[in-house]
Amino acid sequence: MSAVINENAGSLDDVTDGAISIKDVVKIYDPDGAAVMAVDHCSIEIPAGEICMIVGPSGCGKTTLLNAIAGFHGITSGSIHLDGELLCGPQKPQAEPGSDRIVVFQNGALFPWKTNLDNIAFGPMMAGKMSKAEIYEKARGMMADAGLSGTENNYPGEVSSGLRRRVEIVRALMNDPKVLLFDEPYRALDSLTKSVMHEALLEIYYRNKVTIFFITHDLEEAIFLGHRLIIMSSRPCKPKKIVEVDIPHPRDYSVLTSTRFREIMNEAKDVVHEEAQKAFEAGEKEG
Amino acid sequence: MPSFKQALGASSLQGSEVTTMALTVYRISTWIKSPRPYLMLIGFAFFLGFWMLSVEVWQLPRFVDMPGPTEVFTEWFSEDPYYGLSVYTPEYYKHIGISLRRIAFAFFLATGLGVPLGLFLGWSKTFREFIFPLFEVLRPIPVLAWVPLAIIIFSGSETPVVFLTFLASFFATTLNTMLGVESIDESYSRAAYCLGASRWQTFVHVVIPGAMPYIFTGLQISIGVAWFSLVAGEMVSGQYGLGYVINTAYMMIEYPKIIIGMITLGVVGYTTSAMVRMMGDYLMQWRVRELALGDN
Numbered sequence: 234m235s236a237v238i239n240e241n242a243g244s245l246d247d248v249t250d251g252a253i254s255i256k257d258v259v260k261i262y263d264p265d266g267a268a269v270m271a272v273d274h275c276s277i278e279i280p281a282g283e284i285c286m287i288v289g290p291s292g293c294g295k296t297t298l299l300n301a302i303a304g305f306h307g308i309t310s311g312s313i314h315l316d317g318e319l320l321c322g323p324q325k326p327q328a329e330p331g332s333d334r335i336v337v338f339q340n341g342a343l344f345p346w347k348t349n350l351d352n353i354a355f356g357p358m359m360a361g362k363m364s365k366a367e368i369y370e371k372a373r374g375m376m377a378d379a380g381l382s383g384t385e386n387n388y389p390g391e392v393s394s395g396l397r398r399r400v401e402i403v404r405a406l407m408n409d410p411k412v413l414l415f416d417e418p419y420r421a422l423d424s425l426t427k428s429v430m431h432e433a434l435l436e437i438y439y440r441n442k443v444t445i446f447f448i449t450h451d452l453e454e455a456i457f458l459g460h461r462l463i464i465m466s467s468r469p470c471k472p473k474k475i476v477e478v479d480i481p482h483p484r485d486y487s488v489l490t491s492t493r494f495r496e497i498m499n500e501a502k503d504v505v506h507e508e509a510q511k512a513f514e515a516g517e518k519e520g
Numbered sequence: 521m522p523s524f525k526q527a528l529g530a531s532s533l534q535g536s537e538v539t540t541m542a543l544t545v546y547r548i549s550t551w552i553k554s555p556r557p558y559l560m561l562i563g564f565a566f567f568l569g570f571w572m573l574s575v576e577v578w579q580l581p582r583f584v585d586m587p588g589p590t591e592v593f594t595e596w597f598s599e600d601p602y603y604g605l606s607v608y609t610p611e612y613y614k615h616i617g618i619s620l621r622r623i624a625f626a627f628f629l630a631t632g633l634g635v636p637l638g639l640f641l642g643w644s645k646t647f648r649e650f651i652f653p654l655f656e657v658l659r660p661i662p663v664l665a666w667v668p669l670a671i672i673i674f675s676g677s678e679t680p681v682v683f684l685t686f687l688a689s690f691f692a693t694t695l696n697t698m699l700g701v702e703s704i705d706e707s708y709s710r711a712a713y714c715l716g717a718s719r720w721q722t723f724v725h726v727v728i729p730g731a732m733p734y735i736f737t738g739l740q741i742s743i744g745v746a747w748f749s750l751v752a753g754e755m756v757s758g759q760y761g762l763g764y765v766i767n768t769a770y771m772m773i774e775y776p777k778i779i780i781g782m783i784t785l786g787v788v789g790y791t792t793s794a795m796v797r798m799m800g801d802y803l804m805q806w807r808v809r810e811l812a813l814g815d816n
Contacts, residue, residue, distance in 0.1 A: 305710055332716035342711035346729035346806045355725070356715035390810030408715060 248282025294470030642701025696738025
C-alpha cells in the first residue's frame with residue numbers, strides 16, 4: 234500500500250480542484266425570537282488539496298460552518314465559493330448538497346441496510362452514469378486499496394467501528410469529490426483505534442488528494458493530520474489564530490514525539506485552552 | 521453462552537457468507553441446549569394441571585359448567601365428535617379456512633394501504649398536517665363501535681367482517697410506519713443527498729429501508745389486532761369462522777366447542793404472527809446479522 238507514497242506526498246502543486254473560499258460568513262439562529270449568532274464574519278481561504286483543520290471547543294459553531302458548505306442549511310450573510318463557483322451567497326442563502334463536497338459524519342452514516350460494497354457503490358449508482366459492473370469493479374478496487382478486501386458482503390453493523398470509518402471515506406472517494414468534510418469523525422473512537430485511523434486517512438489522502446475540511450477539538454489529531462490549523466474562537470465562531478504545520482508529509486506516528494511537533498503543540502495549546510475556558514464559562518452561565 | 525461468532529470460528533468471519541440456513545440451525549441448537557424449551561413445557565403443564573384440578577378433581581363451584589381438559593381433548597380428537605366439531609370433521613377446517621381468508625384479505629389490504637400512507641405521512645410535513653389530525657381522531661374509536669356502521673354500509677355478512685378486521689390493522693400499520701420514518705437518523709438522508717441522490721432516490725434507498733424495523737413491529741401488532749377484531753366481527757355477523765363457532769357454541773350450550781375454538785385461535789394466531797416475524801427477518805438480513813454478530 235505504501236508504494237505510491239513518495240517524496241511528493243505533501244505537495245499540493247498537482248492538485249487543481251477544491252479551493253474553498255469562505256468570505257464574511259455570518260449565521261444567526263433565531264429560535265423563539267432569541268437571535269443567537271453562531272458564526273460571526275468568518276473568512277477562511279483553503280487552497281486546493283489542503284488538509285485544513287478547524288479546531289475549537291465543542292459547540293462553538295464549527296459544525297454550522299461545515300453544514301453551510303455541505304448545503305444542509307443556509308447562511309445569513311456572506312458567501313462561500315468552491316473553485317470560484319458560488320455555493321451560497323447573498324442571492325442564494327443555501328447551497329445545494331452535491332457529490333463534489335461529501336461529509337463524513339460524526340457518528341458515521343453508512344446505511345446499515347446495505348452491505349459495505351453497496352454502500353460504497355451508492356453514489357455512482359444514484360448518478361447512473363456508469364454500468365453496474367463498472368461501478369462494482371471500481372468499488373472492489375478501491376476497497377482493496379484501502380485494505381477492506383474480504384468485507385464486501387458484510388453489513389456495516391458486522392465490522393469494527395474503525396473499519397466502518399474507512400468504508401465511509403472510501404464511499405465518499407468513489408464519487409471523485411473535490412472536498413471531504415469531516416465532522417469530528419473519530420470522536421467516539423478510543424485513542425489506539427484513533428491513531429490507526431489517522432495513519433489510514435493520510436495514506437488514503439496521499440493516493441487521492443482532495444481538499445479536506447476537518448473539524449476537531451483534539452489538538453494532537455489536528456497537528457498530526459493538518460497542513461494548517463485554524464483555531465476558532467467560541468460562540469460566535471470566527472478564526473482566532475492560524476498555525477502552519479511545517480512538518481513535511483508523508484507523516485507517520487513517529488512525528489508525534491518530534492521536537493517540532495511539541496513546539497507547534499505549545500504554540501497552539503494556550504489559544505485553544507483559553508477558548509475552551511470561555512466556552513465552558515459561557516456554558517455554565519446558560520446552564 | 522458462546523457467541524455466534526465463536527461458533528463459526530472468528531477467523532472465517534470476515535467476508536464469509538453467513539447463510540440464513542446456518543443461522544437457523546445455530547439458533548435451534550442453542551435453543552435446545554438452553555433451559556428455555558423445558559421451562560416452556562413446565563409452564564404449559566402447570567396451566568393444564570390447574571385446569572384439570574379445578575374442574576375435574578376439586579370441582580370448584582364456579583367451574584361446574586366449565587368443560588375439563590379430558591372432555592375437551594377427547595372431543596377435539598374424536599373421529600365421531602358428540603358436538604360435531606373435531607380435527608376429523610371438514611367443518612372444522614372450513615371455519616379455520618374462512619377465518620384465515622378474512623385475516624389474509626384484511627391484513628394485506630391494511631398493509632398495502634397503511635405502509636404507503638405511513639411512509640408519506642412521515643416523509644411529507646404538509647401531507648401530515650393535512651391527514652394526521654383526522655387520523656388521530658378516528659384511531660381511538662374501538663372496533664366494536666364501528667360494527668353498526670359496518671353493517672349499514674356494507675352488504676352481506678362477509679364485507680362488514682373484513683372491513684372491521686382491516687380497520688384496526690390499518691391504524692396500527694400506518695402509525696408505526698410513520699414513526700419508523702420519523703425515527704430515521706437525519707444524517708442518513710443527509711449522506712444520501714451528499715452522495716448525489718435525488719429526493720425520490722433518498723425515499724427509496726433511505727426512508728423505506730430505514731423505516732423497515734418499525735414497519736415490521738407495526739405488522740406484528742397489526743396481525744394481532746386483526747385476530748382480535750375478526751373474532752369481534754364474526755360474533756356479530758358472519759356464518760362461518762372461529763369467532764362464529766365460539767359464539768354459537770355458547771348459545772347452543774355446547775361448551776367444549778368454545779374451548780376448541782379458543783385453543784385453535786391461539787395456535788392459528790401464533791402461527792400467523794410467527795410468519796410475519798419470519799418475513800421481517802428475511803427482508804432485514806442486515807438487522808438479523810447485526811443482532812447476531814455485532815457484539816464488538
